[in-house]
Amino acid sequence: MTTPQPGIGFNDALPVQQAKSRLLITLVVDTSSSMNEQGPGGERRIDELNRALAALRAELMKDDVVRRQGEIALVTFGANHVVAVDPTGRTPGRASEPYAPVSQFNPPALQAGGITPMVEGLQYAFELIADRRGRLRAEGIPLSNRPIVYLITDGVPTDASGHRSDNWRSLVPVIRSQEAGKHMLFFALGVAGAEIDMLQGLAPNSSHYLAQLEFSQVLMLVSASIDTGADPTSRSAPAEEVYGQVQTRIERIRTFLDENH
Template sequence: MTHSVDALPIQPAKSRLLITLVVDTSSSMLEDDRIGELNQALSEWRAELMKDDHLRRHGEIALVTFGNGHVQAVDPSGRTTQATTPYVPIAEFSPPALQAGGVTPMVEGLQYALDLLAARRQFLRKDGIGLVNRPLVYLITDGVPTDSQGHRSDRWRAFAPALRQQENGKHLLFFAFGVKGAEAEVLSGLAPQSWRLLADFNFAEVLTFVSASIETAAAASARSEPAEVVHAKVQDRLDKESRMDRFLRGGPE
């Protein structure tokens, strides 16, 4: 008799791996139905996550969006519109269809994600549950930060040092992934050692990169290493993933 991975029992874990997706849902995501591509990619990504036993036992995920509705935590389980509990077990990850619109409050979205993460860490600590692995925070965008009027904003420059401080203190690992429309200056400024800019709108490839980085960053050998060492390992893994993808597509390696 065969069983789906959803049917397998999830054993209580004494530690957690916290994953936070910070996703752009601004009006630019309406072009070429990018938001539809993202929704499909997120739906298919769930099956990939469920293949990882370690993630299923220890992983929790939160989904923060910035754009439509300004900044909000969306229920990653898809049960409600807004999250009453921002983090849910990986086994419950079934994101709702995201809607796009509005400006691009990227910095506000990132700050909100860090606040949610800090609150979750404190709650787990009070319950005696540790974080063996550093939390992982992922920015996924197709644009540049704007102010409330939709004008380009450089507030990310002042925010970047806060991310470096968090990483240097081994409080988290931050990654920035962009598709066509995003800017290398912003991505590399926020994540100097852990950014990627794709030439198209392939959100499925972005999430493949996320999965590969989770596997590498969550390895036991990476737990005590400095952020720059972990990022170097992740980048090496992503380079190999990219070369393999180009090979399978019949393109140049």
């Protein structure tokens, strides 16, 4: 008999029967040097982020569809440039298998440092999605819904010299095309230090500036939006309609957080 480990919930202790179809979730997370700065809760942002990521699995496991169908990848940009870390936390450094079942999500502690190669991080994430989609197709495994991508940042993109760059604009038509073809849902989430114009440019209908929230609260919103994006009824809906549903849900959660602050 398997004994649940401390910190693991009841749903985590149960064996997960992997569904035939898959839902791909990709977190693209800023780990540049600015993440060493203090967040609204008084601790370093990178420490807040690590705590929030450690708690994310329990949140995601509450949704039966996500629990059975979800595969998750974690791409970082900043420290070590751009890396897909092992989402299970078993292997240090670059992951040989970027996606893992949500039930196995247990990422290693991330370190902050370096510049902000945000565009390269997003491009790499899109490549990982295309590769995983292709491998699943070759195995005869369909996607249950559109892949969901989350950009989480506290800054602006930089070039190789660390200077501010507007090269994020080159990604805009790529993202819009993926959305229009119902191939992707893309969310841009910014905490204090992120540039609102950049967030809105990348995600006009799905950007959220969350300056006063800790990362635990930011990832609470991520979990809620994944639940909405994974709903079978959203599969054929236009991206704008799904974003509207997510916006309504996020506003309710933020109201709750404000009232209980």
